[in-house]
């Protein structure tokens with residue numbers, strides 16, 4: 082793939098190295114311009130190009146956003162991202178510390194508002210850059226690799242990002258929609274900066290779901306039953322079970 086990377090700091094430069102090693106082409110950008118990226122790009126070889134923010138987006142089929150979340154002017158012009166797969170790796174930290182207050186919204190939903198038509202996937206935001214640099218293991222089965230979470234409403238875009246995560250030696254773990262999955266991936270969540278494998282991450286989710294069923298309000302039970310219906314066998318559903326059922 083041709084991948085545009087916005088931001089060449091800890092996350093952007095680390096992702097660039099991994100993407101190039103996996104056989105992708107990258108165009109990487111920062112605030113100071115191509116000249117300041119010369120050493121980084123030279124180290125990455127012919128598959129890497131230093132570009133402006135807009136050119137990195139324009140030239141690429143997939144774009145990774147890895148700049149401070151609050152800097153609107155650091156992002157490519159919105160029309161350049163229309164219909165493109167955009168990975169939001171950013172977290173809504175305030176420069177002075179703490180988080181921006183977003184009410185019911187989530188940080189990636191706010192990013193999507195700034196670039197209507199982008200096929201946004203929230204990913205790479207929960208993993209510490211040194212873990213990203215060192216914990217990829219293509220030799221392991223996917224379920225035993227370090228998990229990288231992804232959330233989004235565009236299923237096909239999520240599949241592409243999941244494939245990209247696998248090509249660099251990690252395990253994609255889908256957390257759901259941009260709203261609910263995005264919330265689960267926020268910096269104060271229990272999966273943030275954990276070194277779970279994919280198998281451990283799913284076990285953790287199952288355990289959390291199990292705990293939730295204990296506190297479900299009565300009114301939510303019908304919906305929960307409906308959602309789980311395809312996965313369970315009720316007594317009486319099978320011929321064997323109906324024979325055992327008392328006749329009244």
Ligand SMILES: NC(=O)c1ccc[n+]([C@@H]2O[C@H](COP(=O)([O-])OP(=O)(O)OC[C@H]3O[C@@H](n4cnc5c(N)ncnc54)[C@H](OP(=O)(O)O)[C@@H]3O)[C@@H](O)[C@H]2O)c1
Pocket residue numbers: 087088089090091092093110111112113114117134146147148149150152154155156170171172173174205206207208209210211
């Ligand atoms: N560090 C982590 O482990 C980690 C993990 C997951 C997610 N994240 C998230 O990833 C994002 C980047 O974090 P980071 O740690 O990689 O930050 P960083 O090392 O400080 O790098 C930030 C990058 O953004 C660029 N930038 C700043 N203003 C810009 C502008 N106006 N236009 C274009 N580029 C601009 C910087 O370029 P210049 O140097 O030229 O200004 C720099 O390359 C943040 O949102 C963070 O929350 C970080």
